[in-house]
Amino acid sequence: MKLKSYPKYKDSGIQWIGKIPEEWEVKRVKDICSKSAEYGLNEPSDNYVADGVRFLRITDITENERLIENGVYLPENKTNKEYLLNTGDVLVARSGSIGTSLYFDKNKYGKCLFAGYLVRFVANKSNSGRFLYYFTNSNLFYTQIELETIQTTIGNFNGQKYANMQIITPPLSDQTAIANFLDKKTAKINKLIEKDKKLITLLKEKRTALINHAVIKGLPAKALAQAGLDSNVKMKDSGIEWIGDIPEGWEVRKLKFSLLDKQNSIKTGPFGSQLKIDEMYDHEIKVYNQKNVIEKDESIGENYVSLDKFKELIAFKTVPKDLLITTRGTIGRTLRLSKNAEVGILHPCLMKINTDNNKVFDRYIEILIEETDLIKVQLQLLSCATTIEVIYQDNLKEVKLILPPLPEQTAIANFLDKATSKIDKTIQKIEKKIKLLEEYKKSLIHYVVTGKVDVRGVIV
Numbered sequence: 001m002k003l004k005s006y007p008k009y010k011d012s013g014i015q016w017i018g019k020i021p022e023e024w025e026v027k028r029v030k031d032i033c034s035k036s037a038e039y040g041l042n043e044p045s046d047n048y049v050a051d052g053v054r055f056l057r058i059t060d061i062t063e064n065e066r067l068i069e070n071g072v073y074l075p076e077n078k079t080n081k082e083y084l085l086n087t088g089d090v091l092v093a094r095s096g097s098i099g100t101s102l103y104f105d106k107n108k109y110g111k112c113l114f115a116g117y118l119v120r121f122v123a124n125k126s127n128s129g130r131f132l133y134y135f136t137n138s139n140l141f142y143t144q145i146e147l148e149t150i151q152t153t154i155g156n157f158n159g160q161k162y163a164n165m166q167i168i169t170p171p172l173s174d175q176t177a178i179a180n181f182l183d184k185k186t187a188k189i190n191k192l193i194e195k196d197k198k199l200i201t202l203l204k205e206k207r208t209a210l211i212n213h214a215v216i217k218g219l220p221a222k223a224l225a226q227a228g229l230d231s232n233v234k235m236k237d238s239g240i241e242w243i244g245d246i247p248e249g250w251e252v253r254k255l256k257f258s259l260l261d262k263q264n265s266i267k268t269g270p271f272g273s274q275l276k277i278d279e280m281y282d283h284e285i286k287v288y289n290q291k292n293v294i295e296k297d298e299s300i301g302e303n304y305v306s307l308d309k310f311k312e313l314i315a316f317k318t319v320p321k322d323l324l325i326t327t328r329g330t331i332g333r334t335l336r337l338s339k340n341a342e343v344g345i346l347h348p349c350l351m352k353i354n355t356d357n358n359k360v361f362d363r364y365i366e367i368l369i370e371e372t373d374l375i376k377v378q379l380q381l382l383s384c385a386t387t388i389e390v391i392y393q394d395n396l397k398e399v400k401l402i403l404p405p406l407p408e409q410t411a412i413a414n415f416l417d418k419a420t421s422k423i424d425k426t427i428q429k430i431e432k433k434i435k436l437l438e439e440y441k442k443s444l445i446h447y448v449v450t451g452k453v454d455v456r457g458v459i460v
């Protein structure tokens with residue numbers, strides 16, 4: 001979309017702003033507001049109720065002027081009118097995601113209050129609240145935040161700092177034209193982004209369904225034939241109610257019966273008291289941690305212990321081909337150490353297992369643990385919990401694996417790696433497209449609200 005410049009420009013008098021359209025002015029945010037830097041209401045979570053007046057917090061504000069679906073509420077009879085929001089109010093976060101903003105529309109969001117870490121600004125009659133909102137999404141706005149936070153190195157950005165920010169202000173008619181243009185243009189961009197995000201969701205669901213079907217019901221007949229396996233598959237009862245039928249020739253076996261017959265073939269990392277932070281610097285032996293596993297990169301990390309500490313923790317030793325599993329926080333992620341991996345020890349948040357290659361194909365067990373819910377559901381049942389925060393060694397040993405014969409395990413793993421790789425590449429392309437659209441939207445907003453381009457009279 002080719003946009004023209006304004007007819008004439010003048011020097012703003014501020015080096016990092018540069019030239020601005022001739023009729024525009026540089027002001028402070030507070031100078032264009034009837035209400036400036038009003039802090040929200042501080043309410044403890046004990047006062048939240050299931051239904052009442054919506055109480056907006058920083059975490060409720062998402063991208064593209066949306067609120068999260070499931071918010072929190074305060075009792076209707078305790079509503080403080082001073083903190084009720086009106087259409088045209090602009091909210092800006094002063095902590096956490098500093099600079100995150102929302103233009104409030106009562107018709108869209110209903111009756112709402114706002115919390116203490118949000119700051120309210122209301123444009124005066126000579127200025128547009130929508131224009132002010134778009135300013136909070138411009139590079140000019142974020143540049144001033146960065147300059148201030150570099151100088152103060154603080155995690156909060158108080159309301160007065162926002163109020164004293166410099167904003168380039170055109171006449172009200174121009175502000176209205178700019179806001180109308182950006183409303184329409186960003187709505188189109190947001191629609192494309194939402195469409196692409198929905199497509200990613202569908203692709204991820206397809207990926208999950210493909211994996212779950214393959215490891216429980218087997219490969220499609222065509223894939224079996226291509227692998228030289230019998231495609232005439234009969235089914236039998238697995239004996240597990242929530243799994244149902246599985247192919248004949250497959251077996252259900254506890255993980256502990258698929259481990260190598262050796263000491264420490266399954267081992268959780270040491271207790272925190274056995275391996276302290278100050279013992280993991282400037283030494284010889286690597287400590288593998290969750291970041292290695294989550295990022296699928298055994299080379300990263302700066303935690304090393306001494307040879308003496310390594311000997312003390314020898315039971316937690318890792319060697320090439322060990323399968324590492326995350327056991328706390330982000331659980332169930334896996335990393336197979338390569339044949340060239342450094343010998344090391346486990347971090348307390350990891351576990352290692354060694355399966356018997358005469359019973360289980362390495363890649364197949366990785367897929368079962370990381371890519372399916374087969375293990376996680378059983379761990380939930382074993383721990384009598386709805387969610388799992390920690391994977392315990394004794395519980396993991398008891399989970400049941402659905403195991404085809406080894407040739408079919410290999411065929412399934414190869415089939416899934418190829419099929420999911422195609423889906424993953426498609427998702428990556430869409431994510432790249434979304435990133436470009438977000439960058440384009442941000443750039444467009446900046447150029448328009450700073451007067452680099454003239455959108456008056458432009459039809460979107």
